[in-house]
Amino acid sequence: MDGSSSALKGYMPVLKWFTKRLLIALITIYFAVTLSFFVVKAMPGDPVQALIQMFVSQYYMDYDSAKSLAEAAAPFIPKGSVLHQYISYLISFLHGNLGVSISYSTGTPVKDLLIQSIPWTVLVVGSALIISFAIGILIGTGMAYVHGSKIDSFLAVFFSVIRSIPEYVVALVLLIVFGFHFKWFPTRGAYSPNVTPGFNLPFIKDVLKHAALPILSWVIVHVSGWALSMRASTVTVLGEDYITYAKIRGLPSRRILVSYIGKNAILPLFTSFMLSIGFMFGGSVFIEYIFAYPGVGNLLYQAITMRDTYLMLGVFNIIIVAVVISALIADILYGVIDPRIRRGA
């Protein structure tokens, strides 16, 4: 009895700390969801008009045909004051109901659309995030190890330039070179019509082929950020006393690089990485648009174009929740991976 109560006492600060963090996370989600609701509601434009204009300009329809088609969305547009809509949205949100799509897929629950899009986004952006992070920290560490050298200076400039190229430009270049010129990869969509979706090899192969260029575009754009951040972090660590001490002890340089420098230098990037996992759920609007990839980014683009309020809110709120949860996990894991923080807590 005594033992268990003292053990419980030992966990109390951790429990208190966790409860506090959880509460902050929930409050953050509440305010962010509220803010996004009012910002989206304040956006000019009406979904029916947006649909009409889209049909006129994109589908080359005459106004009357476009209007009669667009007005089919009218029954699904929420009525009442903004405050009333906010309260009912919030209640629905708490019950896991994100409303229905007004224009993109009229009458379809936003949740269903997200469930359909998220796996594609996780495949592309998730893989690209891991790949770019892995390559970025490797290159960044290497650059820091030779910092001040010609190669370091060259790579620093090179990555700064790459970082400033917009995503859609990289996507278009890759599409031209590998999609249309060499014809190595498909140019659109997530899979071909001649495969049967499911857990079968032809489908998996086809999906991988379709994901290759979107992943590569994301990696090219984001690897430079990770490399430059890792370089900066590593250069700081290199000046620490424990590195000098490890060198004096005669430890192999590979071990110093991986266990002493790499591990400590990667810590500041850990939070960014976790937040990136959260933002991953928002997809990559431009890359998905260029490759007609059916992820969340493409969904968000369609939602904004068509003023599909609840679809927009659905995507924003998924990002909000994912980012806040990622930050919470980062907070918890930080204590696990960095003993100094744990002791401090």
Added chain:
Amino acid sequence: MAGRKYVLAAILMVLVVLSATSATLPLVKAEQKKEVVLYTHGWWQPYPRNRYNPFAPRHIGLTGLVKERLAFWDKLNNKYEPWLAESWEFKENEKKVIIHLRKNVYWHDGQKFTAKDVWTTLMLYKLFNRPIWKYISDVKVIDDYTVEYDVKEWSYLLPYYLLYRDAEIVAPYHIYGKFAEQVAKAQSESELNNIRTELIKFEPKTVLGTGPFKFEKITTSEVVLVKFDKYWNADKIHIDKIVLPYITANEVGWLYYRSGQLDYDVFMMPPAVYDEIKKLPFAEVTKVYDLSGFAIVYNFKNPYLRDLRVREAIAYVIDKQKVAQAAGGSAFEPVDYPTGILKVVEDKWIGDIKSYLNPYNTNPSKAEELLKEAGFTKKNGKWYTPDGKVFKLSFVVPGGWTDWVAAAKEITDELKNFGIDVELRTPESSSYWSEDWYLGGNYDLAFDFFGAWMTYPWAAFNRIFIEVNDRPKSQIQGQDFEKFFENVKLGGPFSGTVNAMQLTEKLAVIWDPKEQKDTAQKLAWIVNHYLPIFPIAEKQLMIYYNVQHFKWPDPKTHFNLWQAAAGGHQEALGWMIINGYVQPNPSYWEATSTTPTPTTVVKTETQVKTETVTKTATATGTSTSAKTCGPAVLVALAIIPLLMRRRR
């Protein structure tokens, strides 16, 4: 631990190798080569819900390919040709229209197409307040192949709505009959609302039509249609399959053009791209009129713009040629006579009164003269109003409409150089087309469409004098606008005083060609003389087509078939296919191997030339390149050492 890493590395390696090796396989096998496939882009991706239901906003339409109308509307000649309807009778005295349907028509699920399907579609169109119901009061099934419409109001526009616009038969009775029956019995608006909501939520199993192609599947990358063997005109269909790749961006569309992976499409092209595509040996581009253009709208709420001399002065400052060039040289043509009448039918309607019309060629001195006459003064290069204020105008155009914004910038610069202070504003387009901006009359100068996608000039004048997007002109251009055009004095070849709004309404109902022409000419003269708007440039549609893969109708002799693409390029394609105008090019489709074969391509249009092209004879959009998946291998090379690293 180390074992797990090896397993991970091995899995990754296998996936990468699979991905790479699969790139070495041709997408279409040799034995499939003879299947004739035509590629034209589509707008649809799953989620399939709401894509199959023809009453949902983002449904898969495919008029002309999958679905058909009662008649085809030849836009150029304003004539109707039998399609699902074999013939029709307009009985003016009895206020009835009788439609005789084609007999050997089947829905794609094998059911016979009958008059009940027309009735079902029309009842559901009633539910959505389609314009046809302004002109008819009822639809009756006389027998399996005869439908009778009770006419409420005779109008020249009646055949347009009845045979073409609201005559796409999309709802078979055996699927949508229950909804149609409910509509027929509904007593109140709330009942209709419930039916509407239920109908939009309804999820049919597939896209259904009676057209030459049957919907096969939709994936994230394309929609696939296959030839319908029981089609009533199947003998003339020479294409086995139509693939509609999902392409969202013009830039990506151009890449498909360049690589020959599209056979027919209408992506907008700036001059440089247009020139490049035209030079491709396998490509041809035919320009047709979009049947619309953009015009400056003067807001009569602004007291200075109520003065005709000021409106004229602005018109004389603007260089229509330069503005059209700025909007996109290859896609816009400046108007010759700003009247609201479209160029493609200009000669037919106003050919004999052109000498009375003002082309408003750029003339800054004339503009100065007019402004001075209106009491304006010019000091230090700036114009001042008669009451001594700087003459300042807001100019509002929808943001994101890059062609319009570029044109508006050019006009702003021209007016500023002339000394009129213009502030250009570009609100987001859905906001622009709302009461916040244009439709609420919150502007001095704005852009609007003219021509309104119809060669019969009623639509154009209706947009100029009566309403835009259901909003009355008094809301858009001010109460004074209507007052001004209630009593306009005619001039030129005409005399007397007319009400322009009433004249426009008359144009909708009269059938006598002479009277139609006289009315249209009067309205054209009013627009040209009094400038309620100032039409600047007409848009052109650039139709790309692959002459290596298919033989197409010659635009010189069959321009009406190409012009039909305005407002529905897939429908125009469908009509060309149905009538046997699109045929596989034997030199391409009958090639027997994948070895390079010289192909002679004859390019039609303005310059007919023969070019010899060396190409690999495989189906469109296929690849036989035996290349490995380079980037995937690179990624693997980078990541595998990371997984396999050993801790010391």
